[in-house]
Structure formats: structure tokens, C-alpha cells
Amino acid sequence: MFKLRTLPFAEIPGFVSKETCEFHYGKHHQTYVNNLNNLIAGGEFEGKSLFEIVTKAQGGIFNNAAQVYNHDFYWDCITPNASARSAELEEALNANFGSVDKFKETFLNAATTLFGSGWCWLVYNNGKLEIKQTSNAQTPVTEGLIPLLVVDVWEHAYYIDHRNARPAYLEKFFSHINWEFVSKSLEWAKKEGINSINSYMKSLHA
Structure with missing residues (x-):
């Protein structure tokens, strides 16, 4: 049975409020975990690792498993600290994009x-860094690409704090x-x- 990971911060002032954490993490992310557990119970993916499910499942099982991972990764990509x-x-950023x-x-x-x-990603692809857009629950993992950075652009990620101003949310994100x-993700990749x-x-899900 999968469990909701621990959030690595309580809030990020001016960017991710406690209320957003309550809804985005405590309700949306938790629901994906709950749905995944319910969907795999008694089936071929019961007892399988999250990686196996994300890379082999389809339909509702894939959607919820991928959203568990996508959110897990997103929370680690942001921080209240310098x-x-x-x-x-x-x-690598200079070589692949010209400059930061x-x-x-x-x-x-x-x-x-x-x-x-959906989601916008920085991925590692055979020695190169690339930017990848994915819709809904899709993740670059299914294409053999290795995520290094992601931003969540589902409205529930930013509407409480930034309303419909996605560009303002993204500027804060950066x-x-x-x-x-x-940096560690690149090293591991x-x-x-x-x-x-x-x-x-x-x-996160031993």
C-alpha cells in the first residue's frame, strides 16, 4: 500500500501558502494515492513498485500512479530556502540553452x-538537457527520459495564491x-x- 510522502516544507511564503498545501498536497495528492491503492487492490499491480506501475500500467491505474510521482517530484523541486x-x-544549462x-x-x-x-519538465536525454511539456498525468518517464525539474501547471497548483495568473505563479516558481x-538529479541521471x-x-515508497 502506498502512502502520501512527507511534504518537505510547511509553506513557501509569497509562493505556496499553507492553504495551497492543505488542498494541493493534503487533498489532491492524497486522493491520487488513495485512488491508486484502491485501483491496484487484488490486481496484477498489487505489490508492485511505483516505477513498475508508472512504466507498465495504463488507464486509471497509470493516471493515478503517474500523478503520485509527478507531485512527489514537484515538491522536491521547490524550496523556501536559498x-x-x-x-x-x-x-549543462549554458551548453544546452546558451545561458541560465x-x-x-x-x-x-x-x-x-x-x-x-499538465506539467513542464527539464529532462536528461542521452547526455542532453531538454524541455518537455506533458498533458494531464503524462510523465517523461514513460519515454525513457529522466526528469531533473518540473513545474505543475494544473490550476489547482496555483489558483488559491495566484488566481488565473499562471505567468505570475511561474515567475515565483523560478x-x-x-x-x-x-543538481543532484542530474548527477544521479x-x-x-x-x-x-x-x-x-x-x-519515498519503499
Whole structure:
């Protein structure tokens, strides 16, 4: 049985309020966990790891399993504390996007223009960094891509604090990225490849 992970902060003042945490984490994220447990009970995916379910399931089971992972990862990508990029990450952003500022512009534009509900990702793909948009519960993991950073652009992620102003939410998001986590994710991706995702999921859902 899967359990809701621990939220790594109580709030992020000016970006993610306690009320947003109560609804986004305590209700939406919890519901995906509950739904997943109910859907796999007595079936072929009962007792399987989250990684196995995300990469092999379809339909409602996939949707809820992927949303558990997508949210797990999102919470680790943001922080109320100052954080720094590793030299390795800085070099990779400069090499693939021209500069950190250009990466910010490209990433926020992709997140702003994603139609409807979904996610915007920075992924590691065979030595390159790429920006990837996914709709609804879709995740780059199913394409063999390794997430390094994600922003949630479902309205429930930002409506309480920012109403319908997605660009304002995204600007705040960028100023609260947990660069230490993103840097570690790049390090793990280079060392372990796709297994780094499995290791991350197991660290939260043993």
C-alpha cells in the first residue's frame, strides 16, 4: 500500500501558502494515492513498485500512479530556502540553452503556453538537457527520459495564491527552485540512467 510522502516544507511564503498545501498536497495528492491503492487492490499491480506501475500500467491505474510521482517530484523541486546550482548543472544549462537566463525564458514560455492542465519538465536525454511539456498525468518517464525539474501547471497548483495568473505563479516558481535537488538529479541521471528514477521512487515508497 502506498502512502502520501512527507511534504518537505510547511509553506513557501509569497509562493505556496499553507492553504495551497492543505488542498494541493493534503487533498489532491492524497486522493491520487488513495485512488491508486484502491485501483491496484487484488490486481496484477498489487505489490508492485511505483516505477513498475508508472512504466507498465495504463488507464486509471497509470493516471493515478503517474500523478503520485509527478507531485512527489514537484515538491522536491521547490524550496523556501536559498539554493545553488552545481557547477555541473550550470555548465549543462549554458551548453544546452546558451545561458541560465535563456533557459529560464524558454522554460517559462513552455510552461506558460502549455494548453490546459499538465506539467513542464527539464529532462536528461542521452547526455542532453531538454524541455518537455506533458498533458494531464503524462510523465517523461514513460519515454525513457529522466526528469531533473518540473513545474505543475494544473490550476489547482496555483489558483488559491495566484488566481488565473499562471505567468505570475511561474515567475515565483523560478525564484524558489530547489537547485540543489535539480543538481543532484542530474548527477544521479548521469551515474544511474533510468534507474535513478526507480531509486528516487523507492526512497519515498519503499
